[in-house]
Amino acid sequence: MPGELRVPIEGEADIVTARQKGRELAAARGLGITDQTLVATAISEVARNIVVYARRGEVVLAPVEDRGRRGVLVVARDEGPGIADPERAMRDGWSSGNSLGMGLPGAKRLMDEFELSSAVGKGTVVTMRKWVR
Amino acid sequence: MADVKLAWTSHALPHQLDVDEDEVARRKEFLEFREDDVESLKGLRDVARKYAEPVIEEFYRHILSFEETRTFFQDPHVLERVKRLQKEYFVRLTEGEYGADYVSDRLRIGAVHERVNLAPKWYLGMYSFYLRAVARRMLGAFQGEPEKAFATFLSLLKLVFLDIGLAVDTYIHAREATMRKQQEAIRELSTPVLQIRDRLLLLPIIGVIDTHRARLITDSLLRAIRDTRAKVVVMDVTGVATIDSKVANHLIQTVVAARLMGASVIVTGLSSDVAQALVGLGIDLGKLNTVGDLQGGIEEAERHLGYRVVAQADGARSA
Amino acid sequence: MPVPILKQGDVLIASMQEALTDHALLELRDRLSEQVGRFRARAVIIDVGALDVVDSFATRTIRGIAYTAKLRGARTVVVGIQPQVAFAMVQLGLTLDGVATALDLEEGLSLLRAEAHGEADAG
Numbered sequence: 001m002p003g004e005l006r007v008p009i010e011g012e013a014d015i016v017t018a019r020q021k022g023r024e025l026a027a028a029r030g031l032g033i034t035d036q037t038l039v040a041t042a043i044s045e046v047a048r049n050i051v052v053y054a055r056r057g058e059v060v061l062a063p064v065e066d067r068g069r070r071g072v073l074v075v076a077r078d079e080g081p082g083i084a085d086p087e088r089a090m091r092d093g094w095s096s097g098n099s100l101g102m103g104l105p106g107a108k109r110l111m112d113e114f115e116l117s118s119a120v121g122k123g124t125v126v127t128m129r130k131w132v133r
Numbered sequence: 134m135a136d137v138k139l140a141w142t143s144h145a146l147p148h149q150l151d152v153d154e155d156e157v158a159r160r161k162e163f164l165e166f167r168e169d170d171v172e173s174l175k176g177l178r179d180v181a182r183k184y185a186e187p188v189i190e191e192f193y194r195h196i197l198s199f200e201e202t203r204t205f206f207q208d209p210h211v212l213e214r215v216k217r218l219q220k221e222y223f224v225r226l227t228e229g230e231y232g233a234d235y236v237s238d239r240l241r242i243g244a245v246h247e248r249v250n251l252a253p254k255w256y257l258g259m260y261s262f263y264l265r266a267v268a269r270r271m272l273g274a275f276q277g278e279p280e281k282a283f284a285t286f287l288s289l290l291k292l293v294f295l296d297i298g299l300a301v302d303t304y305i306h307a308r309e310a311t312m313r314k315q316q317e318a319i320r321e322l323s324t325p326v327l328q329i330r331d332r333l334l335l336l337p338i339i340g341v342i343d344t345h346r347a348r349l350i351t352d353s354l355l356r357a358i359r360d361t362r363a364k365v366v367v368m369d370v371t372g373v374a375t376i377d378s379k380v381a382n383h384l385i386q387t388v389v390a391a392r393l394m395g396a397s398v399i400v401t402g403l404s405s406d407v408a409q410a411l412v413g414l415g416i417d418l419g420k421l422n423t424v425g426d427l428q429g430g431i432e433e434a435e436r437h438l439g440y441r442v443v444a445q446a447d448g449a450r451s452a
Numbered sequence: 453m454p455v456p457i458l459k460q461g462d463v464l465i466a467s468m469q470e471a472l473t474d475h476a477l478l479e480l481r482d483r484l485s486e487q488v489g490r491f492r493a494r495a496v497i498i499d500v501g502a503l504d505v506v507d508s509f510a511t512r513t514i515r516g517i518a519y520t521a522k523l524r525g526a527r528t529v530v531v532g533i534q535p536q537v538a539f540a541m542v543q544l545g546l547t548l549d550g551v552a553t554a555l556d557l558e559e560g561l562s563l564l565r566a567e568a569h570g571e572a573d574a575g
Contacts, residue, residue: 395559
């Protein structure tokens with residue numbers, strides 16, 4: 001069983017790398033093809049956020065386990081400007097064009113577990129998990 | 134210690150059950166299975182090699198004399214194979230290696246038993262017979278040293294209980310997995326996607342729709358659209374228990390997803406009361422093409438696909 | 453490698469490959485816009501059959517392509533969205549409202565032919 005994989009996000013090409021690696025890990029853990037796509041899409045959204053708003057950061061992928069359930073952990077972190085009001089970003093982030101944090105509520109819908117930690121000047125950390133059904 | 138860790142991580146079953154080396158160590162502690170037990174079992178090795186054959190033969194004579202357990206060994210090849218494996222196991226009990234490989238093998242037994250439906254009562258009964266057969270031979274082997282024979286037997290008991298614990302745990306785990314699969318199959322059966330004409334699918338939705346089921350339905354429908362190249366789907370919700378705003382949103386999502394694949398959806402069975410209530414709740418039903426009843430919906434779908442239903446002169450209909 | 457654009461009569465067909473970068477998507481949009489004008493194309497078919505992920509950026513770009521094409525008098529049809537991708541898009545809340553869709557290239561062309569002959573119902 002491989003350990004964690006860190007994908008540096010420094011440009012848009014890395015978004016594709018991160019989601020491909022994410023899909024591979026999801027497949028290795030036993031997630032079906034639909035769930036693999038959900039994971040890859042969620043990674044695409046959060047990785048793009050890093051590129052657009054923080055310019056650089058990283059996506060960490062790791063296998064996880066909980067009471068016999070197997071899953072995938074995705075952590076997207078950056079040291080960008082941070083989100084002023086994370087709660088509001090989660091509420092209406094996706095509905096309007098270019099607000100910071102857009103795509104986050106969507107990513108949350110795709111994954112089983114989702115945590116957002118962010119503050120102005122403190123960067124952003126998005127932690128997500130998806131489990132085999 | 135790195136190699137030992139590697140041995141543990143290379144086996145899939147221990148992982149699924151959270152039986153890692155710490156867990157096994159804990160079980161051994163609870164059973165008070167220690168180094169001196171390992172040593173006393175190793176001292177039994179020659180005895181085990183000598184008696185493997187007769188003990189196993191006796192064991193299988195017993196199993197084959199009962200109808201319920203005989204059925205598992207009808208095939209002579211299977212019988213030969215398990216006899217050989219049992220003899221190996223018998224000797225292995227005294228080899229002194231009770232780590233990752235050993236544990237992995239014990240876990241596999243439980244999974245096999247679940248798969249072939251060998252109930253725990255037979256497995257435990259077999260073990261009991263086995264232990265008694267071994268005990269009788271041990272007294273003979275330790276002539277003049279009955280305390281040593283007894284102590285060795287107690288060590289064997291500890292190891293055997295470790296084995297039984299592992300096998301039973303896997304059996305239970307496998308059983309739960311089988312039941313989950315059966316529930317899944319029932320769920321899928323309850324939401325069939327039916328092809329009623331070329332390029333036309335019927336999706337009758339019945340019962341309670343929660344998020345999980347809504348996903349299953351959407352997933353099945355989208356695959357069916359791809360596999361049958363459907364252009365129109367008639368989604369009938371007459372049988373849906375309650376259509377609240379959550380359920381309505383699930384249905385709308387299903388419709389939107391189908392449309393992304395080029396299929397249009399006609400929703401039938403949505404009563405005007407329910408429709409009004411939903412609109413009152415702020416649900417935009419504008420995305421939905423609704424027709425009152427199923428028959429009307431199918432007729433509209435057929436028209437859309439260019440079919441024309443014509444009554445024949447003698448009253449029978451054909452399409 | 454830029455996405456190839458094929459011309460079939462007055463229909464332009466762009467088949468997106470896997471792992472398109474954002475840059476390549478934008479470049480495709482500009483090239484399509486230019487070619488719609490140059491060839492007076494009636495329609496643009498965007499084939500996403502090879503894409504295993506269609507995220508919010510890709511969706512916005514596709515909508516952008518459709519909008520630009522419409523400004524120049526051309527219709528856009530998106531074809532080939534895979535079941536898992538359609539599922540993910542809907543979960544993400546992405547829509548292609550106002551853009552026609554079809555199962556695959558064959559269906560997309562069939563749809564355009566039918567419209568040209570004025571036979572089929574819309575949608």
